[in-house]
Amino acid sequence: MGGVRGRDKLINCDACGRRVPRGKAVSYDRRVVYSTDLRSADDVKYFESRKMNYCPSCGKSLGIYEKKKRQMKRRMRKYNR
Numbered sequence: 001m002g003g004v005r006g007r008d009k010l011i012n013c014d015a016c017g018r019r020v021p022r023g024k025a026v027s028y029d030r031r032v033v034y035s036t037d038l039r040s041a042d043d044v045k046y047f048e049s050r051k052m053n054y055c056p057s058c059g060k061s062l063g064i065y066e067k068k069k070r071q072m073k074r075r076m077r078k079y080n081r
Contacts, residue, residue, distance in 0.1 A: 026059035
């Protein structure tokens with residue numbers, strides 16, 4: 001009866017480098033814009049989306065992650081306007 005229960009893959013936190021299980025990690029999509037900063041018609045912009053993974057402590061200190069109850073309250077306020 002061998003299984004894979006309890007064996008999440010370990011990922012590295014992008015802020016501190018700590019190894020955390022994938023289930024505990026906070027995933028965040030960060031959008032990055034690269035531009036030539038020319039204010040003319042030949043201005044080149046490149047948009048990229050990076051998937052960042054943070055441990056719970058770094059996610060909380062960076063303001064990405066908060067308690068689930070508080071998160072749900074904020075979402076409900078947003079949609080009930």
